[in-house]
Amino acid sequence: MTTMTMMICCVQRCPATPAPVLLSLTVLSLFLFISPVIGWRPWPHQKINASDLEFGGSKKYEGSSEFVHLKYHMGPVFTANITVHTIWYGTWQKAQKRIIREFINSISAVHSKPPAVSGWWKTVQLYTDQTGANISRSVRLGPEKNDRFYSHGKTLTRLSIQSVIKSAVTARTRPMPISPKSGLYLLLTSDDVYVQDFCGQVCGFHYFTFPSIVGFTLPYAWVGNSAKQCPGTCAYPFAVPDYIPGLKPLKSPNGDIGVDGMISVIGHEIAELATNPLVNAWYAGPDPVFPVEIADLCEGIYGTGGGGSYTGQLLNGHDxxxxxxxxxxxxxxxxxxxxxxxxxxxxxxALDQ
Structure with a gap:
């Protein structure tokens, strides 16, 4: 999953860094060369990677169909009703949880005022598996888990993120359900938790758990609250980087810059998990180690005309x-x-709809 030269990583990708791909013991050597699935954001020090060389510096292609060759690699996608299992790691306010829960519930809501989140999901539904079955319209919240005591500490690595998930699905009391085919595990870290490569390379990413660590292969995504660590990068455009003088932030719609910034990253990751849960389904590029997925291709685009440092035509409320x-x-x-x-x-x- 990652705005002015910005990023909204969500599973997955930052402008110049592909997403980290994690693997089991056989794959651990491969892990050293993989970056998370990221998004586009204003990273102060960008580096060029393999996928950037192939797809261009920003990986945003509104209307550039001749350069993008998204392919289906025969892997599974989420055709069964999708259940999102959220792990709240760290300290979360009730109001913050309500914002995120409503976004996830809005994906399947049928009576939202247009333009609606459910209309956004209709594009994701266009993707199919090898039988021709479309990705499910139904996305709902499942049982959650709170880890308010930071059971694995306030500093997490990519691999220790999987250990947090293991603790949730093997808990003695109310363990989180195990559902490899329709369950999507969403680990959200509070603003005082430091995650490997957070802010410097990613705002979020997705992959799947290793049986050697968790006991099961479960598609998961991680997204962090950047409010205290790097809002100008991961909560853009509701916060702006200090190194871009004169740039003014936009007012966030729900009054919480960190959480409002997380929403797009969460959407990015859920869309890519649905279409590429095991990193062998829908992606562009010749190498699954550096997959360019359906949200990566549009990182930084929020409206008609978007691309580069321009978000596109947005809506402004009376407030x-x-x-x-x-x-x-x-x-x-x-x-x-x-x-x-x-x-x-x-x-x-989109203005042409």
């Missing part, structure tokens, strides 16, 4: 807040995803 989609009761800013039918980035707020 001055900026957003591009409506949920059940709230408004959100969510990046677009790649539509393989028309071969460009699409979203429900």
């Amino acid at each position: 001055g807040a900026t957003y591009n989609m409506n949920g059940i009761r709230r408004r959100f800013l969510v990046q677009w995803v790649w539509n393989h039918v028309v071969n460009y980035c699409t979203g429900p707020n």
Whole structure:
């Protein structure tokens, strides 16, 4: 999953770094060369990687169909009803949880005012498996787990993230359900938790757990709250980097810069998990070690005309807040995803719809 030269990583990717791909013992050597699935954000020190050389510096391709060759590699996708199991790691306010829960619930909401989050998900639904079955329309919240005592500390590595998930599914009391085929495990870390490569390379990423660590192969995503560590990078455009003088932040729609910044990253990761849960389904590029997925291709694009440092045409509320989609009761800013039918980035707020 990662805005002015920015990123909204979500599973996965930062502008110049692909997403970290984790593997079991056989794959651990490969892990050394993998980066998480990231998004586009204003990273102060960007480096060029293999996928950037192939797809260009920003990996944003609204209308550039001749350069993007997204392919299906015959792996499974989420065709069964999707259940999101959230692990709240660290200290979370009730209001923060409500914002994130409503976004996830809005994915399947049928009566939201357009442009709606559910309209955004319709692009994800266009993707199919090898039988022709489409990705499920149904995305719902499942049982959650709170880890308010930081059971694995306040500093996590990519591999220790999997240990947090293991603790949730093997807990003595109310263990989180194990559902490899339709369960999506979403680990969210609070603003005082440091995660490997957070802020410097990623704002979030997705992969799958190793049986050697967790006991099961479970598709998961991690997204961090950047409010205290790097809001100018991972909560852009609701916060801006200090090194870009004169740039003014936009007003967030729900009054919480860190959480409003997380929403697009969460959407990025969920969309890519649904279409590429085991990193062998839908992606562009010749190498699964550096997959460029449906949200990576549109990183930084939130409206018509988006690309480069321009977010595209957005909506402004009467309260001055900026957003591009409506949920059940709230408004959100969510990046677009790649539509393989028309071969460009699409979203429900497009001006040509």
